[in-house]
Each structure stands twice: as C-alpha cells, then as structure tokens.
Amino acid sequence: MRINDKIKLTRESIQALFHLLSNNDYRLIGPTVRDSAIVYDELREVTDLPVGWTDEQNPGVYRLKKRQDEALFGYTVGPHSWKKFLHLPLLRLWKAKRRKNGWEILDDREPPAKLAFIGVRACELHAIAIQDKIFLEGRYIDPVYRSQRENIFIVAVNCGQAGGTCFCADMNAGPQAASGFDLALTEVIEPERHYFIAEIGSARGAEVLSQLPHEMAQENEKKIAENIVANTAAQMGRRLTTSGIKDLLYRNTEHPRWDEVASRCLNCANCTMVCPTCFCTTVEDVTDLTGEQAERWRKWDSCFTMDFSYIHGGSVRPSAKARYRQWLTHKLASWIDQFDASGCVGCGRCITWCPVGIDITEEVRVIRDSEVATNAEALKIEN
Amino acid sequence: METLEPILAEHPFLQGLEASHLHLIVGCASNVRFDAGQFLCREGEEADQFYIIRHGKVAVEIFGAQKGPITIQTIGEGEILGWSWLIPPYHWHFDARAIELTRAIALDGKCLRTKCENDHDLGYELLKRFSNVMEQRLEATRLQLLDVYGNNA
C-alpha cells in the first residue's frame, strides 16, 4: 500500500483501528458528546463517537440535533480544537529550588504521551500546520510542542457536510484533507451500505491500515467519496473574499465599523479560546509559601484582556475597539506578513461561539463594500 | 548704532528683512551685557524691551513660595527672550536671570511699537517672526507638561 492509495473500510474496521492504536499505547482523542456539545476527549470505542448526531451552527448559536442515520462523523467542529493537546492550555515550563548558594532549575520534564487524533477536519489540519510554523519553524523552537507533535497519529476526516458558519473553501483550507495526516476518511452512507474510503497519507498510516480488515476501493466508490466532498465545498455557510485582504485591513485602521463592532463585542475572549490558531500565552512565575521552590507556568492568554498590552503607565490598547481590531487584523492580515499565510482556516468557531454573534465574514464584507461604495461615489463625482 | 546694523543683519531671527526695515530696528537697538546672576527682567515689571541673545545662557524662572525659583526654560545663543512688549498691558510674566556672562542686543519695545504702528509692513514682518518663536515655545512647553519621563510615562 502506498501514499494516496484509497482503501475501503467498514465500521468494524474503524473499531479495529481504535483497538490497534490503543494496543500500541496511543491514547485516542476524538469527538464525543458532552454537555450538549461535541467536544474532543478520550475515546475507547467507536460508540464513544457522536454516532447519529449533527450540529446546527450560526452566529452565536450551537445546537445538537439527531440525524436520521448512524453517521460517525456527521457534524462539523465544536468548541474544542486540537491546540488543546498540542499547545497546552496550562504548562509548567520548569521548576527551580533554592540551594545554599543560589538556586537551580530541575530538569524533570515528562515524556509526551502518544496521542491518536481521531476525526481531524481539513481546516484543523491547516490549523495544526499553522501552529507548527510558529513553534517549529521559527528562530526558536518550542521543545514541548515539538516532542508532543512527534508523537501524534492523525486520522483525518473529509467533511460530508458544511456548517452554518463554515468557510474553509474560501480560505483554501478544506473541505478536502490534502496533507498532514496519516489516514483520511470519507464517510459514505447509502441506504444499503455504510463504509469509509480511507486515503493513506504516510508510511505509518499505510502500516496501520495494512493490519485492519480492508478492501481496495472501487473506482465508483472513490468517485462517490469525491462527490461528497465536492458537495460540501458548495454548501459553505459563510463566504469570505480574501483577495487583497491584508492591505484592505491595514488601510482601514480608522474605519468607523470598528467602533460599531466595539459596541457589540464584550471582549469576552471566547473567539480566541475556540480559534484553532490563536496561540497567545502568558508566563507566570510563582513560588510556594516557603519561598524555597519556584515554578514558571505558561497559560493561554487573549489579546482581548486589558493586561495583554500593559506597559508601565497603562495598557497600549485600553479601548474595546482597539482590542477587537487587533485580533481581527492579526488573524486576517498581519499573520500573512508574519507567517506567509492567513491565520484563519474558515472553521467558523469564532462566529458560532461569539455570545453576541459577531460574524467576521460580515465585518470584513462591510469594510470592503464601503470602499467599493466610496470609490463608486468618487467616480461619479469625477464624471 | 552703525556698528549694530551688520550684527543684526546676520542674525537668523531678522534674516530676510528689507534694508529699510532693518534700519528702523537698529534705531531701537543697543548692546547690553549681564553678569552671571544678574536679572534681565523681573515678573510684573514693564516689558519695555526684548533681547536677542548673542552669547551666554539665560534661565527663565518662575518663583513659587515653597519651591523657590524653578527654571522652566533656558535660552541661549541666537535665541529670543521676550514678547510681552507686543502684548498689552506690556508686562513681563516671569523672571529671566543670566546663568553665565551674557551679551545681548536689547531692543526698545516702546520705540519699536511706535515704528510698527506707523509702518504696518514692519509690524507684519516682526509679528511673523515672533509667532514662529511663540509656536516653538508652546510646543516645547506642551511636551514639558506631559512629563514624559515621569513615573507613569
């Protein structure tokens, strides 16, 4: 079996896959229903997946609904993203102890767990690649990120439906999983049959797949799988025109729309927590009550907090408007200058999980359209 | 007074003036000198003149009861001290004290005011130059007000 080969699997094979990975010391992490949402947590059996569930998403709205079938992956993405396991929300960087003539940092880093990510969507593969760029490809490397990243087995899923807030197609981040996975599954549900077309993405993926009950996929089955993904691409709930978006946002720092958004935005930081690429953290140095032991911790942080930009005298961005503008401009524009790619993968989480339903695709559209309107006016006046 | 005309002519503050205007000004000019510690003017006194500093250094001071004299600005070579002669009621608003030996050209305010009333072109030329000085002082003062090096800077 070779990379890009397409193999047919049954639901039983997926169960066998779970067992095979567990037996090889992988902890399975994947989607499961909890607290009326589909979150990422540990899985043991295929039945732990949100079988027969789907989600309805719109700005500020997330609901689970029962499906008519028993699809394993019949939903899009929930509030969690894989950064929860790669770019840890809370991490002790090191511990130090006082010594007679000073202090000493103890090297007690635990080895990373082997994790198998089940059900990674194309947008999420892109998000992981985006964070890889930050933590593995810059001048400095994050050693914790790197060692965890080297111990991940990825089973991706090609989306069979797009969500109400999805726009990965416009961000060139899906719905087809193109690379960065060991295996990629497309779920096919027909009246008589329920199977998966698995694409091999790596040597490790081939090796794992060869140990599962499988058949080579027929040409018509491959075509059916391709069509499913093509349909998903046509169903996106949102649209975002990305041409010239960097300069559009750079030249509109004083656009009145920012004030308008600021009147709605609660600066609650939900968007930064659910966004799969947001990576800001803060560092805290703490000590125990005796003062003999100190630790340095790293925690997720958000540019929406007042502390985030604090330097002596005050916050550089005290207004809600400046903080919203910072987040969106960074995500869609500055990121391109920083990392040669957009920071957004079109997953729609920020739109769904915003308590006031701010839709970034709408915000950008309003700014873009206002320029078109202004230019049209100018042309009219000239003529 | 003839000796002062070339000196005034080459001073940057008066550059660009027509010869006739320069001549009018020279008529109100005199050479003065202050030793270190001497006052050029006192707050409240009549502002009968302004000074073009030729060399030395002058401290513009304001005296506060508990604080003593606070220097808010120093004026050096080539710079101008005093515009209160232009603005009624023509009184100095601060003290100015020479910090080191200072030589200056003093220009008689009353004399100049009369000449400006009679020759509005001369008046305009002088006002243009003074508004420039005032603007620079104002901007510098605003920056001082911001106390940029203060504890919450």
Next chain:
Amino acid sequence: MATMLERQNHSADPMMPAPFRVQRLRQDTYDTFTLELQPANGLSEFAFAAGQFNMLYVFGAGEVPISISGDPAKSQTLVHTTRAVGVVTKAMRKLQRGEMLGVRGPFGTHWPVAEALGSDIVIVAGGIGLAPLRPALYALLARREKYGKVVLLYGARTPEDILYRRELERWRARLDLEVYVTVDRAAGNWRGNVGVVTTLIPKAPFDPRNAVAMVCGPEIMMRFTVLELQKRGVPAENIFLSMERNMKCAVGFCGHCQFGPAFICKDGPVFRYDRIKDLFTKREI
C-alpha cells in the same frame, strides 16, 4: 547570532534562564540602578550587540525584559540599568553581591553601529532611554575614526534624574564628541539647559544629509524627536528607534509584544523609522 542559550545543556529550551551572579549593584538615581553580572555556570562571556535586551529573572518574583546597557567589547561582564518600578525590579534592587539572577538572551535587533560607518551620528536619548543607547556609544567610540561627527543629545526630567552623570561629563570633555544635556525643569541652582530634548536638535552640529540618528526614550518623546530630525532634513531611512511593548517570552511565542505585524522581541526593539512610520502615529496599535 547564536545565543548563549544555544550552547547550554537545557536542550535549547528558550524559556530556561541561565544562572548569573551579581557582581555589583549601584544606585544611579533615586529610582534607577545598574547591575553588573557574571555567568555562574562556567561560561566566561556573554556576547551581544548594542540595542539588544535580556529577560532577567529574580527567583520567585518574576521575569522582565531589560536592555543591556554595558560595553559590547567587555563581554565578561553583563551590565543592565533599570528603574525599580514593579514587583520584579524592586526585588532586583535588593539583590546582594554574589546572589543569583536568571538570564535569557540576548534577544532582538541592534543599533546600526556597523551600518553607519562613515556617517555623522546623532544619538537622542530621553530618560532611561540612555541605557540602551550607551552600548552603541561605546561601540562608536571604540572605532571613533570611522565616523564623522558624533553628537549625543540627552534629556532627563530633572538634574537629579540624570543618568551616568560622571560618564556624561567625561564624554563631554572629549574633543571628538559633542554632548548636550537638558532637563525638563530644574531648581534655581542648575546652570545647564532647561527645555525638552527636542529643542536641542535644531542647532546640534551634524550634517543631516549624511547622518544616522539613534533615538530611544518614551514614545511621545521619540515621536517629536523624529519630527525635529526630519525638519532638519534627516531622511526617514536614517532614523532608528527602540520600541517597547509588553513582553512575556521574548522568543515570538506569546504574542504580547506585537506592534502591527512586527514582534518587538524579534523584529525589534530597534526599528528603522521608515518601516514603522505608518504605525507610529496610529493610536492604540
């Protein structure tokens, strides 16, 4: 440039400080002090370029970014000058000789000392801004004959706040260096200049067509300094500023120090003015 960290045995973890010991702590003014440090782990020197900074860690108190203020040629001793304004710097001020301090760095971009060879140099420093500029001045003076006129303009709040006073007097005594010092306000016994540092620019002795300016101080001061320099004809590509923002990691991971698309920790703190001028005048960026 390979950092000291990359030669350490903490498997190149950029968040791990290296141990240094306090050689000397000197109070410069009522709120500013200078630390002299030496490596405690067997390394004999610390190489850095003028303008760079370190993250300094006080056990249990925390870590802060502080510019290096010593001579790059004297790499056996690491010198930092800072104001004691927060929890960490106040704890730092209490350190005794021989006590340990954690150091990560050096980080960031540097003053264009080599790139400015052959030009006149104008250094404009405001307040504590003189500290990150001092290493540049040392480097310039070490190869004095390679530069044209060198002018230092320094503004402090009051005469009591003047930093490195004895050194300033020594520099002023040199025949090949022009030093002008001014304060924002003074009591009656001050015989020097009073007025903001920007007032020193119009008459400073340098050729604006062939000068490189290095500016550091509070942002407002830098904004007006740039205006005055440009009024004199110094082109934007020849003006360099040192910017400051909140910093937590110094290695481009935490996101706090962003200034537009630039990370102050790796794209700065020294910036060429023409590259940031659009951001510089915007509010809350």
